[in-house]
Amino acid sequence: MLIDEVEITVLGGNGGPGRVSFYPKSGAGPDGGDGGKGGDVYVNSTSDLYALSKFSTKNIWQAQNGQPGGSNRKSGGNGKDLSLEVPIGTLLTDQEGTTVEINHLNQRVLLAKGGLGGRGNHFFKSSSNTTPKYAQPGLKSQVKKLKLKLKLIADIGLIGLPNAGKSSLLNELTKAQARVGDYPFTTLEPNLGVLEGKILADIPGLIEGAWTGKGLGHKFLGHIEKVNLLIHCISSQSPNPLNDYKIIHHELEKFNPKLLGKQEIILLTKSDLVEKTDLDIKIQALSRTKKQILQVSVHNWESLQHLIQVLQNF
Numbered sequence: 001m002l003i004d005e006v007e008i009t010v011l012g013g014n015g016g017p018g019r020v021s022f023y024p025k026s027g028a029g030p031d032g033g034d035g036g037k038g039g040d041v042y043v044n045s046t047s048d049l050y051a052l053s054k055f056s057t058k059n060i061w062q063a064q065n066g067q068p069g070g071s072n073r074k075s076g077g078n079g080k081d082l083s084l085e086v087p088i089g090t091l092l093t094d095q096e097g098t099t100v101e102i103n104h105l106n107q108r109v110l111l112a113k114g115g116l117g118g119r120g121n122h123f124f125k126s127s128s129n130t131t132p133k134y135a136q137p138g139l140k141s142q143v144k145k146l147k148l149k150l151k152l153i154a155d156i157g158l159i160g161l162p163n164a165g166k167s168s169l170l171n172e173l174t175k176a177q178a179r180v181g182d183y184p185f186t187t188l189e190p191n192l193g194v195l196e197g198k199i200l201a202d203i204p205g206l207i208e209g210a211w212t213g214k215g216l217g218h219k220f221l222g223h224i225e226k227v228n229l230l231i232h233c234i235s236s237q238s239p240n241p242l243n244d245y246k247i248i249h250h251e252l253e254k255f256n257p258k259l260l261g262k263q264e265i266i267l268l269t270k271s272d273l274v275e276k277t278d279l280d281i282k283i284q285a286l287s288r289t290k291k292q293i294l295q296v297s298v299h300n301w302e303s304l305q306h307l308i309q310v311l312q313n314f
């Protein structure tokens, strides 16, 4: 299952305590070393879309604590840093509402700093106090509560009513193996595929009222906020394709009007299932949208090649 929202707490390592100790030779003074620094917590980007799933079973992550100071002025070792991997497209928001966006590969951001180590008693030696019997405790690390939310970064989004043929198309255009079924809501979470270096996302079917939370689509509408192109799939078998178009158009508008500003092409899918005259009437009806309209069938190689060619221009 694709986990796209989690809450976690991250803590750096605490600083190691300074040490109170004295050289063995009597009167030689304090030799307590400083504690080591606690490790920091970083977040790294990964292309693994499923990387948030590990946070659903474990939600507190802490870097290693610093080691205590030793005798003979030996400092404690520093705690190891902790690196957490999250998928590209993850937004991390802390309690104060500050958001960091992970949007490219090899990105690394500091999340929580480890605490500094405490000073050992050697540090506090002075002419007025040659035998200090105290040392500092290590400092506490930073703690951050974070909300992690994944927004898929796809170049192209396949949208449409349930059963429109979105997943079938994804499978034909890419090496994806999305489940296909002759019933609505076959797709329960987005599928991704790669076509000539571009990432295609197959979004679960949207229905009327999706923006209010109906069906599954609402949860995933946010994932298309970043695509460059929407491929709006409408079944050629639909009795009223223009109405289908309007339903989805309305949902996009209600969810985020900016979505309407995206480049969009209309794809009449399953074109092998209707007569050419019927198809022409439907294309005519859809021309009112002023969008580019293509027809495609997964059983028609030429129509798929034509689509691939058109997509190269986006």
Ligand SMILES: Nc1nc2c(ncn2[C@@H]2O[C@H](COP(=O)(O)OP(=O)(O)OP(=O)(O)O)[C@@H](O)[C@H]2O)c(=O)[nH]1
Binding pocket: 161, 162, 163, 164, 165, 166, 167, 168, 169, 179, 180, 181, 182, 183, 184, 185, 186, 187, 188, 204, 205, 206, 269, 270, 271, 272, 273, 296, 297, 298, 299
């Ligand atoms: N004949 C024919 N059938 C198709 C074509 N494309 C899809 N289908 C069939 O249409 C049905 C729905 O296809 P899906 O790809 O699962 O549709 P979807 O839009 O992903 O559906 P949801 O995930 O439920 O939203 C399946 O039975 C497919 O085999 C096509 O070009 N021609």
Ligand SMILES: [Mg+2]
Binding pocket: 166, 167, 168, 179, 180, 186, 187, 202, 204, 205
């Ligand atoms: Mg599907």
